[in-house]
Amino acid sequence: MATTETVHHHLRRHHDHHNTINTHLKQKTSSKSTRLAESLSNLLHLHIQGPAQESLSNARFEEKHETPTTSPKEDISDKWRDMHGSSDWNNLLDPLHPLLRREIIKYGEFSQATYDAFDFDSFSNYCGSCRYNHQDLFEKLGLNKHGYIVSEYIYAMSSVKVPRWLEKSRLLEKALGKDSNWMGYVAVSDDEESKRIGRRDIVVAWRGTIAPSEWYEDLKRKLDPIGPHVEAKVEHGFLNIYMSKSETTRYNKSSASEQVMKEVKRLVQFYKGKGEEVSLTITGHSLGGALALLNAYEAASALPGLSIGVISFGAPRVGNVAFHDELHQKGVKILRVVVKQDIVPRMPGIIFNEGLQRFDDIIGSLEWVYHHVGAELKVDVRSSPYLKHGFNLLGFHSVETYLHLVDGFHSSSSAFRSEARRDLALVNKACDMLVDELRIPQSWYQPANKGLERNVHGRWVKPKRNPEDIPSPIGEGHTLVPEMQNKFERLRALYSFKLD
Amino acid sequence: MATTETVHHHLRRHHDHHNTINTHLKQKTSSKSTRLAESLSNLLHLHIQGPAQESLSNARFEEKHETPTTSPKEDISDKWRDMHGSSDWNNLLDPLHPLLRREIIKYGEFSQATYDAFDFDSFSNYCGSCRYNHQDLFEKLGLNKHGYIVSEYIYAMSSVKVPRWLEKSRLLEKALGKDSNWMGYVAVSDDEESKRIGRRDIVVAWRGTIAPSEWYEDLKRKLDPIGPHVEAKVEHGFLNIYMSKSETTRYNKSSASEQVMKEVKRLVQFYKGKGEEVSLTITGHSLGGALALLNAYEAASALPGLSIGVISFGAPRVGNVAFHDELHQKGVKILRVVVKQDIVPRMPGIIFNEGLQRFDDIIGSLEWVYHHVGAELKVDVRSSPYLKHGFNLLGFHSVETYLHLVDGFHSSSSAFRSEARRDLALVNKACDMLVDELRIPQSWYQPANKGLERNVHGRWVKPKRNPEDIPSPIGEGHTLVPEMQNKFERLRALYSFKLD
Structure with a gap:
């Protein structure tokens, strides 16, 4: 080690040449040292988020904190058919x-609930399940206000190869069976809501993502026939998810189709037996919107005369023209809500359009190949002063973005409704769409400490789930509803299979 | 819309040429359509995390869940000096x-607590503060077990230009004053712990990051004298943080130096007055370790005869050789804990070494310019079977990685201690260092919904902080301890300033 004396000498010398050396350094060390310095700088500031701008809109936003989010409920019993x-x-x-x-x-x-309650955590022993028991779902998510009661959960699987990590996970296998995931639920309006809306409303809500990442490869390629009429065909992958079952799973010994139809029929028979007016409303976002159409097609075939509606959000196309024509002929009413900037409803790749000779035509010009099914409500990201308008694949597709824009929509020619009451913060649940002035963190919807909790020993662990929140298995001996057997016999032969 | 008949015709035609067309498509649409398909695929799978591998080590890890994390406390009252x-x-x-x-x-x-309790959220009205009142800090963080009581908080600022967004934020200004942040705390051992460790131990813990992102530019350039001896010089930026104050701030009308020294002196006088043995132990990580040395230097000058130790983690170098020589002469005992793979303690840029003629020499060969101060405990990421060993700038520098490796360290020639009891999950609090087999999410330490809570109206808002958790301002008329005035007179002239 140099003595203090020597170092002091060096210091002085250095000091004399300070400016010269500094200039010299700036030139000579720009590459290596700059990179090191930048890395370090990033490291030391790793916790610093981007700056937040405060503006008038934040003040206005904060005033809104103390206002109700809901509108008074009005009686629509004489308008429900419209x-x-x-x-x-x-x-x-x-x-x-x-x-x-x-x-x-x-x-x-109701569609959003299928995301909010789904256990997406691949480190969880319950990955792929619903985080809550069906009795508690709406209460946990603050949806009791709508006056519906969840009556059954739906599980689905697909025939894609089971990912290796799922195969290896004994825990997951025990909990849910291979590749079988919570895919949605059936709910029914309670007496008070039924009175308000003029009928007993059965809702089916379908979730829009499934767990194995391989499924997309499978579903994008070909169309398969859905029923006895060869003209009506739907995407292979969607139908696969809707129809697959396997004896080796815990929750998909019967298919999603069988599960949902059994419960819907039970409810329809029960309430019609009481002389009530009954409707079926099927909803879903993205893939969930596609499954909603398959479900509507099947329900309309099985339950002629039942009032069936579909309200989908950002759904891709599902079938060929014949499929849509049949849906129309069966009296299924379809309202498609679409964000103008969302790519999914416009995406050609997701539905291979058989009416076209060349794939390139679709890529080159999307609009003219798009068959509008039912009615469309189109909302525009640019209408909202609260949203970032820059391209955001995820944000444009998010259900909460959809609901925010519907809330603010008056007409295609008027500005965002100033009296819109829906909580703006919801938009950023799982994306980054709100302008910074609102100071709402991006993708904020998540449990404390990503679900870890400190146990009695002070260790951070994933808690065992409350047994009441682990969905009970569908009873053994769950058999097909007889009248469905003929209709889907051929389909089952195609899509039911055993995972070795 | 084409008729079903026509489409059906197209379908058949397409079907006949199916394979041909598919091959054709694969070649022709590989670029544009593939990119679209990939984007969509990513979009639809956005919630899917990487797969988790289960292995024996997870089973072993889960067995550990039910074991205590702490060792029995042994009396070290006759060994404390060692x-x-x-x-x-x-x-x-x-x-x-x-x-x-x-x-x-x-x-x-104690060092880690300064991170765990700091409000890093730039959208928060309390950004830059401690999230808890000092009475509650250790209880909230589960550190009561150590038997210390927090007696005072320390705030610091630096003279770097105030970022524009901070200037504009009236809310933040009201709460904390411009650019003044919670920088650490003073704590003291309680009677029971004091008995176990053989003396009354005063702890100062310094936080290792500061909020304004500009500071790094300032601190990396030059050395400034710390005291009356011109030989002892320290980094300009560190000293700036330690010494800055401004009448326009709420918490830095006195500097961090003045705050900490006032409290330490008060405690030393109080306990020495009762005839007790007293020690001062100063700790910190990264920048906090640098501030610990400045603090130790000042305390050793002001309180000769007091037993002063520094235990730092991943700290950069702070001053020239004369500074370190003086620290040694004053009897300050320094233990530097260093992770072999951590770049910060080796980083040349952060301390401009005046003993060197050319910056390039430092860049080219780091080891020989490194002056070891005090003792060093060097631990190695590769010693732990629980850690990923790939380069991880953040993970290698994290306090929790340090503590995990210290917990597993027996000697430089032996394997990771199998009886190490510290909770492994802690390592991933703010980084991604644990092997996937352990199934601990990365960067999991965060509040539910990023701090948003649902208010009575159902809106998601940042709750107002409990008034008890907003640190009270340092009393008006807070004046300098007289004996400090001479010592730091010159420094204050240099570093105290008004932010107009």
């Missing part, structure tokens, strides 16, 4: 009828 | 003495 599409929502969409807006948001929140 | 460095930790570090290991981890956890 709201349910009896006249294909003519003259109700632009401008958007206020009562219809509230109904759309209600069903949209 | 543990505190009276013989410069000779023969205590390799192999590491078990009692010293526990002491190092105790002080490391």
Whole structure:
């Protein structure tokens, strides 16, 4: 080690040449040292988020904190058929009828619930399940306000190769069976809500993502026939998810199709038996919107005369023209909510359009190949002063973005509704769409400490789930509803299979 | 819309040429459509995390869940001087003495507390503050077990230009004053712990990051004299943080130096007045370790005869050789814990070494310019079977990685201690260092919903902080301790300033 004396000498010398050396250094060390310095700088500031701008809109936003989020509930018992599409929502969409807006948001929140309650954590022993027991679902998510009761959960699987990590996970296998995931639920309006809306409303909500990442490869390629008429064909992958079952799973000894139809029929028979008016409203976002159409097709075939509506959000196309024609002929009413900037409903790759000779035509010009099914409510990201307008694949597709824009939509020619009451913070649940001025963190919807909790020994562990929150298995000996056997016999032969 | 008939015709035609077309498509659409398909695929799978591998080590890890994390506390009252460095930790570090290991981890956890409790959220009205009142800090963080009581918080600022967003934030200004942040705390051992460790131990813990991102530019350039001896110089930026104050701030009308010295002196006088043996142990990580040295230098000058130790983690170099020589002469005992793979303690840029003629020499060959101050405990990421060993700038520097490695360290020639009890999950608090087999999420330490809570109206808002958890301002008329005025007169002239 140099003595103090020597170092001091060096210091002085250095000091004399300070400016010269500094200039010299700036030139000579720009590459290596700069990179090191930048790395270190990033490291030391790793906790610093981007700066937040405060503005008037934040103040206005904070004032809104103390206002209610919901509109008073009005009796729509004499208008429910219009709201349910009896006249294909003519003259109700632009401008958007206020009562219809509230109904759309209600069903949209039922769709969103399938995400909010799903256990996405691949480190969880319960990955792929619903985090709550069906009795508690709406209460946990603050959806009791809508006056519906969840009556059954739906599970689905697909025939894609089971990912290796899932195969190896004995824990997961025990909990849910291979590749079988919570895919949605059936709910029914309670007496009070039924009175308000003029009928007993059965809701089916379908989740829009599935766990194995391989499924996309499978579903994008070919169309398969859905029923006895060869003309009606739907995407292979969607149908696969809807129809697959396997004796080796715990929750998919029967298919999603069988599960949902059994419960819907039970409810329809029960309430019709009591002389009540009954409707079936099927909702879903993205893939969930696609499954909603398959479900509607099957229900319309099995339950002729039942009032069936579909309200989908950002759903891709599902089938060929014949499929959509049949849906129409069966009287299924379809309202598609679409964000103008969302790519999924416009995406050609997700549905291979058989009417086209060349794939390139689709890529080159999307609009003309798009078959509009039912009615469309189109909302625009640019209409909202609260949203970032830059390209955001995820944000444009998010259900909460959809619901925010529906809430603010009056007509295609008017500005965002100033009296829109829905909580803005919800938009950023799982994306980064809100302008920074609102100071809402991005993707904030997540449990404390990503679900870890400190046990009695002070260790951070994933807690065992409350047994009541682990969905009970569908009873053994669950058999097919007889009248379905003929209709889907051929399909089952195609899509039911054993995972070795 | 084409008729079903026509489409059906197309379908058949397409079907005939299916394979041909598919091959054709694969070649022609590989770029544009593939990119679209990939984007969509990513979008639809956005919630899917990487797969988790299960292995034997997870099973072993889960068995550990039900074991205690702490060792029995042993009386070290007759060994405390050795543990505190009276013989410069000779023969205590390799192999590491078990009692010293526990002491190092105790002080490391005091350092970690400065991160765990700091409000990093730039959207928060309280950004830059401690999230808890000082009475509650240890209880909230589960550190009551160590038997210390927090007596005072320390705030610091630096003279770097205030970032624009901070200037504009009236809320933040009201709460904390411009650019003034919670920087650490003073704590003191309670009666029971004092008995166990053989003296009343005063701890100062310094936080290692500061909020304004500009500071790094300032601190990396030049050395400034710390005291009346011109030989002892320290980094300009560190000294700036330690010494800055401004009448326009709420918490830095006095500097961090003045705050900490006032409290330490008060405690020393109080306990010495009762005839007790007293020690001062200063700890910190990264920048906090640098501030610990400045603090130790000042305390040793102001309180000669007091037993002063520094235990730092991943700290950069702070001053020139004369500074370190003086620290040694004043009897300050310094134990530097260093992770072999951590770049910060080796980083040349952060301390401009005046003994060198050319910056390039430092860049080219780091080891020989490194002046070891005090004793060093070097631990190695590769010693732990629980850690990923790939390069991880953040993970290698994290306090929790340090503590995990110290917990597992027996000697430089032996394997990771199988009886190490510290909770492994802690390592991933703010980084991604644990092997996937352990199934601990990365960067999991965060509040539920990023701090948003649902208010009575159902809106998600940042709750107002409990008034008890907003640190009270330092009393008006807070004046300098007289004996300090001479010593730091010149420094204050240099570094105290008004932010107009």
